[in-house]
Amino acid sequence: QVQLVESGGGLVQAGGSLRLSCAASGRTFSRYAMAWFRQAPGKQREFVAVIARSGLSTYYLDSVKGRFTISRDNAKNTVYLQMNSLKPEDTAVYYCGAGASAVNRDPALYNYWGQGTQVTVSS
Numbered sequence: 001q002v003q004l005v006e007s008g009g010g011l012v013q014a015g016g017s018l019r020l021s022c023a024a025s026g027r028t029f030s031r032y033a034m035a036w037f038r039q040a041p042g043k044q045r046e047f048v049a050v051i052a053r054s055g056l057s058t059y060y061l062d063s064v065k066g067r068f069t070i071s072r073d074n075a076k077n078t079v080y081l082q083m084n085s086l087k088p089e090d091t092a093v094y095y096c097g098a099g100a101s102a103v104n105r106d107p108a109l110y111n112y113w114g115q116g117t118q119v120t121v122s123s
Contacts (some may be wrong), residue, residue, distance in 0.1 A: 002112040003099050009094060009117030012086055016121070022096030022114055028096040033096045033103045034072055034079040035110060038092035038119075047105040051068070059103055066089075085123045093118050095111060 009018040020036070025038040035050040049060045049070040058070050079096055099111030 002028060002032070004096050004098060004112055004114035006096055006114040006117040009119045013121065014087055014121055014123050015085050015086045018086065018119060019083070020083065020094055020096075020117060020119075022079045022081075024076075024077040024079075024098060029077040029098070030074040031122065032098040032102065033100045034070075034071060035095055035097045035104075036079075036102070037110075038079045038090075038094045038106055039116075040092040043092075045107050046092075047107070048094070050103045050105065051079065052103050053101070057103055058119045059090060059105070077090045083119070086119075088123045091119060091121050 001024040004022055006022045012018055016072045032051055036048040037045045038048050039045045049072045051058045051072050055072050072079040093116040095115050095116045097110030100109045
């Protein structure tokens with residue numbers, strides 16, 4: 001069992017930055033690829049970024065490449081999402097997910113989710 005708690009969301013102007021954190025409980029954190037997804041009102045949950053168990057491989061949604069960076073600290077059981085040059089279209093609830101052993105963009109393969117943190121980007 002893994003419990004995830006996100007933090008770091010908020011209201012920011014376009015062009016600004018936020019850093020999201022996702023703290024995981026349990027001793028199995030390093031066994032899982034960790035991912036960030038987002039969901040805007042009326043839309044399906046969308047893949048944003050994923051990082052391998054080792055931290056050596058990362059993949060991103062095309063629209064966030066060059067602006068967002070995912071990282072992890074296995075000693076702290078925490079995954080991060082640094083978001084720079086934010087745009088109004090980045091507005092959504094951001095969720096971290098765990099449970100897949102390999103990197104994957106499909107939310108159905110993630111068994112554990114946090115409660116989400118709201119990110120709002122004003123124009």
